[in-house]
Amino acid sequence: MPRSENHAGGLGDDPGATPTADRSAPNAPDPLPEPLDPADPTDPIAARAIAWAVQLRSGEASAADHAAFDAWRRADPRHEAAATRMERALGRLNELPQGLAPRQAMRRSLLPQAGRRSALRNTLGLVLAGVGGGLLWSHGQRPLSALAADFSTGTGERRVFALADGSRLWLNARSVVDQSFDGTARRLHLRSGELIVEVAKESQEAGGGRPFIVHTAQGHIQALGTRFLVRQDDGSSLVAVLHSAVRIDPLQGQALTLAQGHSARLTAQGVAQEALAPQAASAWEDGFVEVHDRPLQDVVDALRPYHPGVLRVSPQAARLRVTGSFPLDDSERTLVALARALPITVHRRTGWWVSIDMR
Amino acid sequence: MNFSTTGSPEAAALQQQIHSLYSDHHGWLHGWLRKKLGCTHRAADLAHDTFVRLLTSRIPARLDEPRAYLTTVARHVLLNHQRRQRLELAWAAELALVPQEFAPSAEERAMALETLMAIDALLDGLSAKARRAFLLSQLDGLTYAEIAAEIGVSVSRVRQYMGEALTRCYAAL
Numbered sequence: 001m002p003r004s005e006n007h008a009g010g011l012g013d014d015p016g017a018t019p020t021a022d023r024s025a026p027n028a029p030d031p032l033p034e035p036l037d038p039a040d041p042t043d044p045i046a047a048r049a050i051a052w053a054v055q056l057r058s059g060e061a062s063a064a065d066h067a068a069f070d071a072w073r074r075a076d077p078r079h080e081a082a083a084t085r086m087e088r089a090l091g092r093l094n095e096l097p098q099g100l101a102p103r104q105a106m107r108r109s110l111l112p113q114a115g116r117r118s119a120l121r122n123t124l125g126l127v128l129a130g131v132g133g134g135l136l137w138s139h140g141q142r143p144l145s146a147l148a149a150d151f152s153t154g155t156g157e158r159r160v161f162a163l164a165d166g167s168r169l170w171l172n173a174r175s176v177v178d179q180s181f182d183g184t185a186r187r188l189h190l191r192s193g194e195l196i197v198e199v200a201k202e203s204q205e206a207g208g209g210r211p212f213i214v215h216t217a218q219g220h221i222q223a224l225g226t227r228f229l230v231r232q233d234d235g236s237s238l239v240a241v242l243h244s245a246v247r248i249d250p251l252q253g254q255a256l257t258l259a260q261g262h263s264a265r266l267t268a269q270g271v272a273q274e275a276l277a278p279q280a281a282s283a284w285e286d287g288f289v290e291v292h293d294r295p296l297q298d299v300v301d302a303l304r305p306y307h308p309g310v311l312r313v314s315p316q317a318a319r320l321r322v323t324g325s326f327p328l329d330d331s332e333r334t335l336v337a338l339a340r341a342l343p344i345t346v347h348r349r350t351g352w353w354v355s356i357d358m359r
Numbered sequence: 360m361n362f363s364t365t366g367s368p369e370a371a372a373l374q375q376q377i378h379s380l381y382s383d384h385h386g387w388l389h390g391w392l393r394k395k396l397g398c399t400h401r402a403a404d405l406a407h408d409t410f411v412r413l414l415t416s417r418i419p420a421r422l423d424e425p426r427a428y429l430t431t432v433a434r435h436v437l438l439n440h441q442r443r444q445r446l447e448l449a450w451a452a453e454l455a456l457v458p459q460e461f462a463p464s465a466e467e468r469a470m471a472l473e474t475l476m477a478i479d480a481l482l483d484g485l486s487a488k489a490r491r492a493f494l495l496s497q498l499d500g501l502t503y504a505e506i507a508a509e510i511g512v513s514v515s516r517v518r519q520y521m522g523e524a525l526t527r528c529y530a531a532l
Contacts, residue, residue: 041530050529054521059502086525089532093478093497095470097463103498105453106471109446110479110494275461319508343511358511 048072049082053090101275104293108323151177153193156306156329158284166200167212172231172284173305173328186212193305194231196242196285199223218266219250224257229282233301236267240278283325289334290325296342298322300356303331309352316358317344377413380425385410388429395437405440409433446475481527488512489520496521 040046052069055061073083096103153159153171161169163179165186171177175193188197199212212223214230216237221230225244231237239248240263249255253270263276283290289302297318304311306328320342326334335346335354343359385406392402392409409432422428450472454462463471478497482490491510495501501509503517510517 041526046529047526050522050525053525054518057496057521058518059504085532086529089528090525092532093474093481093528095474096498097467097471099461099463101461102454102463102467102471105450106475107494107498108453109449109475110482110490316508316511320511321509 043082045076045078045082046085049079049086052083053086099275108293151175151179155308158287163200165202165210168198168200170196170198170285175305181210184210186210187215188213189215190230190232190237192232194229194284196227196229196282197223198227199225201226216266218268219248219271222247222249225260229278231281236265238274238276238281239264239266240276240281242278242282284328287328288325289328291322293321293323296320296322296338296344296356299326299334299338303328303334307331307354310354312353312355314355314357317342317356320344373414373418376418376422377410380413380422380429381410384426384429387426388433391430392433392437401440405433405436408436408440412436442479443472443476446479447472450475481531482524485523485527486520489523492517492520493524 041050052072055065056069069083073080096106151159151161151169151171153173153175155174157173159171161171163169163186164181167186169177169188172194175195176191177193177195178189178191180187180189188195195214197212197214202209214221214223216230216232218237221228221239223244224246227241227243228246229238229240229242239246239258241258241260243260245257245259247255247257248264248266248271250266250269250271252268256264256271256273258264258273261278263274263278263281264271265274277292280290280292284302289299291298295318296313299322300311300313300318303326311331322338322342324341326337328334335356338344338356339346344356345359347355347357349355388409389399389402389406392405393399396402396405409429412432412435416432418428450468454468478494482493485493488510492506492512495506495509496503503514503521507514507517512520
């Protein structure tokens with residue numbers, strides 16, 4: 001494979017100056033033009049066409065860059081031929097499915113095999129360690145007050161509660177839920193944190209058949225079946241349907257019926273579907289945070305309610321992509337594993353203050 | 360089996376040469392591939408692909424060791440086949456994790472697999488970071504500044520990676 005560095009005249013140099021600054025050089029008329037070998041990328045004209053493509057795809061190309069590129073193309077039929085070849089070469093790679101999720105799946109299928117395998121091994125090791133360590137579920141024995149029952153969990157605590165109507169409520173760590181059941185409806189108010197609810201069907205004869213509704217700061221979610229997850233984030237909430245379907249009514253905008261296997265996010269503006277697998281979102285129920293090519297921020301957010309004290313991540317590190325399944329109950333161990341797999345360092349100032357930064 | 364090419368004398372000579380290669384060695388090549396693959400149908404497919412590939416390549420006018428030449432080409436076809444299988448598996452596994460709502464149609468999946476093959480061939484031999492940079496640009500449409508932040512290098516290093524990848528694109532057309 002021929003290399004371009006010695007011929008490209010600008011690749012790798014000061015990026016701002018690359019194609020625009022010295023565009024006059026290939027424009028200078030050649031008295032005896034050499035025929036262009038269309039397949040040779042080290043040809044100076046080909047190298048220029050490649051440098052243009054690099055510049056125009058950067059996301060920083062100005063209108064002046066585009067105009068200068070057009071002028072360069074028109075200046076010589078060999079320029080035009082090289083530019084066309086570059087466009088056709090890239091066009092060949094544009095048969096892409098619609099939507100971000102399939103494209104991300106494409107990217108992941110192309111990642112180096114060795115990396116994938118070692119990531120998987122790492123994950124597997126952690127999963128086994130997590131199971132061996134034992135998952136502690138405390139089954140809620142809290143008496144339900146007739147007036148207003150508060151369900152809550154502390155740091156690192158997950159609990160399952162049996163509700164008066166026979167439904168079950170799972171709370172992730174640091175979560176708060178209020179209940180108001182009356183003659184017309186069964187309502188839960190998620191004040192903070194994350195819940196999974198398994199709704200018991202009420203029989204009509206027993207005066208039942210009351211709708212089951214979960215309220216968040218951004219709207220409410222009515223069960224059309226049995227099992228779903230709701231999380232109250234900062235300024236938005238997440239809904240993931242694990243079984244059957246739900247109807248989502250945002251405070252603003254149109255209602256949405258969401259079927260099993262789908263997730264959606266409620267914001268102040270309304271509700272929109274989200275490319276997040278509900279099975280991964282609900283992994284905390286089993287004591288794990290599971291992510292598929294998500295930013296490190298998501299893992300840190302999931303660990304936070306399990307970490308006593310401050311867990312800080314720098315914006316740059318927060319954007320790193322992570323795939324894996326990590327135990328929640330040993331956040332220290334998960335952080336060590338992440339630091340091994342990613343270019344990050346974990347600083348422990350005190351036991352209460354942990355910060356994650358780029359290495 | 361019928362090979363047709365466009366009508367120049369060179370093409371006619373090439374076609375004649377491939378015809379005689381085919382009639383003399385096809386059975387032997389099929390056997391060689393069957394031993395490698397353990398499947399007679401797939402071996403037949405790949406033997407066919409090998410001869411199709413000969414049509415689009417430059418064969419030396421005189422072949423002293425036609426079987427050695429055929430095995431070289433067939434090895435390439437075989438590697439390509441295994442690469443496709445590996446990608447198909449990885450692609451199917453990744454698609455399984457995509458929520459149904461966002462899953463591509465069967466036609467889109469097939470098209471995407473062709474694109475995956477083209478990109479994989481292109482990126483073969485590039486560094487892991489350069490691969491990632493190119494994929495983030497081509498598949499996710501990120502700007503170089505975003506890619507730089509994502510993989511933890513400078514923007515001018517991202518430009519250099521893109522230069523390497525696009526140079527390969529250009530040469531591979």
